[in-house]
Amino acid sequence: MIRRFLRCGIALLCFSFFLAGAQAQEKKLERIRVGGGSTSATQMSMWLAKEGGFYEKHGLSVEAISIPGSSLALQAMLAGELPIIQLGGAASIQANLAGADTIIIASIIKKFLFWIYSRADIARMEDLKGKVFGTTRFGTLSDLASRFALRLYGIDPERDITMVQTGGPAETVVAIATGKIHAAALSPPATLQAKKAKLREILDMSKLDAEYHINGVVTTRKYLKSNEDTVRRFMRAYIEGAARGQRDKNFAVRAMSKVFRTDDRELLDESYDLIIKNNFVVPPYPSVPGIASLMKGLEQSNPKAKTSKPEDHADSRIVRELDQSGFIKSLQQ
Numbered sequence: 001m002i003r004r005f006l007r008c009g010i011a012l013l014c015f016s017f018f019l020a021g022a023q024a025q026e027k028k029l030e031r032i033r034v035g036g037g038s039t040s041a042t043q044m045s046m047w048l049a050k051e052g053g054f055y056e057k058h059g060l061s062v063e064a065i066s067i068p069g070s071s072l073a074l075q076a077m078l079a080g081e082l083p084i085i086q087l088g089g090a091a092s093i094q095a096n097l098a099g100a101d102t103i104i105i106a107s108i109i110k111k112f113l114f115w116i117y118s119r120a121d122i123a124r125m126e127d128l129k130g131k132v133f134g135t136t137r138f139g140t141l142s143d144l145a146s147r148f149a150l151r152l153y154g155i156d157p158e159r160d161i162t163m164v165q166t167g168g169p170a171e172t173v174v175a176i177a178t179g180k181i182h183a184a185a186l187s188p189p190a191t192l193q194a195k196k197a198k199l200r201e202i203l204d205m206s207k208l209d210a211e212y213h214i215n216g217v218v219t220t221r222k223y224l225k226s227n228e229d230t231v232r233r234f235m236r237a238y239i240e241g242a243a244r245g246q247r248d249k250n251f252a253v254r255a256m257s258k259v260f261r262t263d264d265r266e267l268l269d270e271s272y273d274l275i276i277k278n279n280f281v282v283p284p285y286p287s288v289p290g291i292a293s294l295m296k297g298l299e300q301s302n303p304k305a306k307t308s309k310p311e312d313h314a315d316s317r318i319v320r321e322l323d324q325s326g327f328i329k330s331l332q333q
Contacts, residue, residue, distance in 0.1 A: 028059060029056060029059060029060060029061040030059060030060050030061065030230060030233075031060075031061045031062075031063070032060060032061075032062055032063075032083060032084065032230065032234070033062075033063045033064075033065060033081065033082050033083070034046060034062055034063070034064055034065070034082055034083075034084045034085060034086070034234070035064075035065045035066075035067045035073045035076055035077070035082040035085045035086070036064065036065070036066055036067065036073070036085065036086035039066060039169075039259060039260055040169065040187050040188065040189070040190070040271075040275075041187070041188045041189070041256065041271035041272070041274070041275035041276060042088070042109055042113055042141075042187055042214065042215050042275055043066075043086060043215065044245065044252070044255065044256060044259065044275070044276060045086065045108050045238055045241055045242045045245075045280070046064055046086045046238065046241075047064065047241075047255055047256075047258075047259045048241030048242060048244060048245040048251075048252060048255050049062075049237040049238050049240065049241030049242075050062065050064050050241070050255075051241070051251070051254065051255035051258070052240065052241050052244050052251070052255075054236075054237035054238075054240045054241050054244075055234075055237045057237065057240075058233040058234075058236045058237045058240075059233050060230070060233055060234060060237065062234075062237075065082070066259075067085075068136070068137070068167075068168060069136065069137040069139075069140050070087050070088050070089055070091040070139060070140045070141060071091055071137060071138075071139040071140065072137075073085045073086075073087055073091075074087060074091045074092065074095055074102070074218075077102075077218070077219070077220065078095065078100055078101075078102075078220075083219060083220075083223045083227065083230075084217060084218075084219045084223075084231065084234055085217075085218050085219070086215065086216070086217055086218075087104075087215070087216070087217075087218040088109075088140070088141030088144075088214055088215040088216075089139075089140065089141035089143075089144040089145075089213075089214070089215075089294070090139070090144050090294050090297075090298060091139055091140075092104055092218045092313065093291065093294060093295060093298065093305075093313050094139075094298065094302065096308075096312070096313050097298075097302055097304045097305060097308060100220075101220040101221050101222050102218055102219075102220055102221075102313075103218065103219060103220065103221050103224060103313070103314065103315050104213060104216055104217070104218050104286045104291070104313055104314045104315070105216070105217050105218070105219060105224070105231065105235070105286060105314070105315050105316070105317075105318055105319065106216040106217040106235065106238070106239075106284040106285070106286060106318075106319055107213050107214070107215070107216040107281065107284055107285065107286050107287040107290060108215055108216050108217075108242060108280055108281060108282075108284045109214040109215040109216070109275075109279055109280065109281065110211050110212060110213070110214060110281055110287045110290050111205075111206050111208075111210075111211070111212070111214065111279055112145050112148070112149075112205035112206060112208055112210065112212060112214065113187055113188075113205070113206050113214065113274065113275055113279055114142065114145040114146075114149075114185040114186065114187050114205045114206075115185070115186055115187070115191050115194075115201055115203065115204055115205065115206075116146075116149060116183055116184070116185050116186070116201070116202050116203040116205065117173075117176060117183065117184065117186055117191070117194040117199040117200060117201055117202070118176065118182055118183035118199065118200050118202050119176060119179065119182055119183070119199065119200070120198065120199070120200050122182060122183060122200065122202065123200070123202065124202060125149065125150070125152075125153035125155070125202055125203055126153055126154070126155075128150070128153075128155055128160075128161055128182065128183055129155055129160045129161065130160065130161065131161055131162070131182035131183065132161065132162045132164060132180075132181045132182050133146060133150070133157075133161045133162065133163050133164070133181065133182065133183055133184060134163075134164055134165075134166040134172050134175050134176065134180075134181035134183070134184035135163060135164075135165060135166065135172075135184065135185070136165065136166055136167060136168055136169065136171075136172060137165050137167075138163070138165060141214065141215065142169075142172075142184070142185050142186075142187070143163075144294070144297070145185045145205060146163075146184070146185040147297065148205075148210075148212075148297055149185065149203055149205055149208075151297070152208070164181060166181065166184065169186060169187070169189075169190035169193075170190065170193065172184045172186060172190065173186065173190055173193045173194050173197055173199070176194070176197075176199055177197045177199065183202070185205070187275075188267075188270050188271040188274050188275055189260060189262075189264075189267045189268075189270065189271050191270065191274075192266065192267045192270050193267075206274075206279070210293060211287055211289045211290045211293060212287070212290040212293050212294055213286070213287045213290040213291045213294055214290070216284060216286065216287075217234075217235065217238060217284075219231060221315075224315065228318075231318060232318055232321070232322075235318050235319065235322060236322060236327065238284075239282060239283065239284065239319075239322065239327075239328060239331065240331055242276075242280050242282055242284070243282050243328070243331035243332055244331070245276050245280070246276060246277060246280055246282065247332070249272055249277070252272050252276050253265075253268045253269070253272055256268050256271055256272065282328060282331075282332065283319055283322070283323045283328045284319060285316050285319050285320070285323075286314035286315070286316050286319070287314075288310045288311060288314060289310075291310040291313055291314060292310040295308065295310060295313075
């Protein structure tokens with residue numbers, strides 16, 4: 001009887017130690033909320049880190065929120081709701097020029113990964129003059145890419161065409177197919193939907209000789225200064241997710257299937273091959289030349305872009321530290 005009591009007591013004590021240890025470990029995870037843009041392969045870095053459990057590995061309990069449009073994600077960050085966001089295009093720079101405290105700390109994609117699709121009766125970019133061009137939302141990455149491409153072909157987005165908002169990639173494809181708009185810049189998986197709808201590809205922007213800050217990580221200088229270790233651990237997870245996605249297609253496709261809510265293997269394969277495998281840049285140093293090119297496009301609408309330096313909008317210190325320490329190299333072996 002005494003032995004049985006002792007055995008029960010020891011077992012109970014061991015369980016108590018295990019429970020206390022588990023609770024202590026759970027308490028060590030710092031809870032933060034992060035946000036990303038609309039559902040597309042260009043936004044997958046944040047979700048790959050989630051799928052691989054890399055946030056927890058680096059001491060974070062992350063609530064990742066999908067936000068349709070860079071402008072909305074930026075507003076949420078500046079309102080203090082999301083300390084770190086995955087953001088594309090000019091939104092961070094425009095906010096910075098207006099006096100906000102934003103800073104780009106990583107660029108995971110540095111090429112325009114957009115394909116401009118049109119109705120079948122439009123054969124060239126030049127044919128878009130006088131037409132209606134769609135973008136998901138004004139100020140988003142698709143809007144930026146569209147305006148860049150139009151200017152490249154001598155079309156003034158403010159005078160030569162009518163720009164309208166469509167809401168999202170899927171809605172954009174439907175708008176072209178039903179004749180509500182004439183063309184739009186699309187990224188995977190919407191490109192596959194466009195092909196199936198028999199739309200015409202008139203420009204592959206990934207082949208343009210231009211480096212841009214297309215998508216990466218943005219925070220505020222204030223948050224970076226007061227929470228540097230949190231940002232560092234987030235970046236470790238973010239980069240580890242991207243590196244795992246590049247070398248492990250099954251892992252990346254599984255994550256995309258959950259985020260996109262589809263098992264369409266053709267769509268998932270196209271998204272993986274065009275974006276993650278061939279165009280994720282690791283290590284993701286902020287693209288200073290890309291920021292310079294982006295600012296050049298802002299000069300007409302914002303005179304402050306002419307005098308501001310690209311380096312003022314980026315901080316590569318965290319990525320450089322992770323690179324020089326050998327951490328990033330260890331992920332690619």
